[in-house]
């Protein structure tokens with residue numbers, strides 16, 4: 001019989017007495033594994049061989065696991081140091097044992113939690129004991145780590161392996177392995193002789209113009225064959241979540257605000273009753289523009305009222321800052337450090353005209369701060385700004401709004417802490433729990449605007465407002481620990497490719 005080249009090669013490499021793995025068959029037939037797999041399925045369709053599948057688990061060390069194989073487990077180091085300090089005879093100071101062990105940072109916590117779990121000794125009110133009977137030299141987790149490192153996964157202890165996986169020291173992956181075996185019919189055809197048929201994979205202009213196409217045999221398509229993975233472009237999870245936040249807020253009756261990324265300090269700081277000589281104002285450490293340096297237009301009447309609030313306060317019992325207030329400073333242009341500048345523009349009536357209560361507005365936009373980069377800080381992030389203008393608002397309204405908002409993202413364990421902002425009273429910060437580390441993470445800041453902010457703006461109802469971090473919300477939703485996993489050159493491509501945004 002005549003078969004296309006790949007099929008003929010796979011048929012010849014297959015065996016009637018044993019299953020052979022497709023990757024071996026492919027290597028022997030000098031074919032790419034995908035090509036061999038496709039050919040195998042085509043042969044199966046013709047009844048010449050059978051394709052079987054099994055799922056194979058493989059175990060690999062993570063970077064951390066690899067390091068411990070070279071060195072030792074932190075709890076082993078702690079045990080050795082504790083015994084050296086005499087903890088096998090009686091309790092010794094934990095600080096001393098840890099100092100002698102050379103463990104630092106996160107390794108200390110790792111050592112302590114595993115030490116007690118493995119029964120190496122007791123840890124109690126700052127003191128540590130070492131059980132002389134314990135045998136860290138025979139630690140089954142270490143044996144298992146070494147077995148994995150040496151490529152002897154069969155020697156691994158199943159419980160120890162589970163534990164190592166929980167500790168993030170090994171990673172298990174499952175792959176589908178396909179094998180082929182000749183059928184009787186395949187054997188018969190091979191014995192009768194198999195020839196390679198010339199097949200054409202693609203119609204070319206030459207084949208068409210020469211008329212040759214009529215005589216050739218075309219390769220068949222197999223839509224079930226494995227194909228190379230094609231990774232199409234995809235909306236970034238930050239953008240997807242931003243859009244979802246917008247949908248949720250629109251669903252809660254909010255309208256979207258927009259406005260400049262570089263704005264006058266007047267809108268960023270002064271309207272918010274942030275004194276010009278207050279250290280907090282330099283603490284914001286915003287990026288200042290040198291060109292243009294100043295905004296062209298500020299509403300004169302509002303400038304006067306804001307200035308007077310800063311100098312004298314508002315209302316009969318008002319107290320201002322009695323410190324210098326300079327319009328030139330207010331005109332200076334910065335990259336906004338928060339989108340509360342937009343809230344000021346809208347509340348002032350200068351963006352969309354005077355607003356009558358009730359009103360709800362939001363934005364999900366970039367802000368810029370001269371922060372020090374670390375796992376939870378970047379120079380820019382997305383802020384979910386929002387405010388509600390209504391009569392008689394209280395902190396309960398704010399808390400209820402947050403509870404309802406975060407519930408939409410599966411976050412139901414919000415915590416609130418009293419806080420200080422120059423522009424809100426009362427104020428509070430919001431926290432959520434990181435799903436992987438269990439750490440409490442700050443997710444936002446909020447409050448009820450003070451009269452010193454509202455009166456100059458001409459608002460005479462209550463306004464509750466907030467600024468939440470979109471990136472921190474994402475951290476709580478998806479469990480990544482470093483903001484740089486989603487932003488910039490260190491982004492975790494797997495995370496970005498595979499995270500699904502669920503509506």
Ligand SMILES: N[C@@H](Cc1ccccc1)C(=O)O
Nearest residue numbers: 338340445446447465466467
């Ligand atoms: N501007 C605050 C958030 C906030 C907005 C409005 C009211 C209270 C707080 C921040 O960036 O942290």
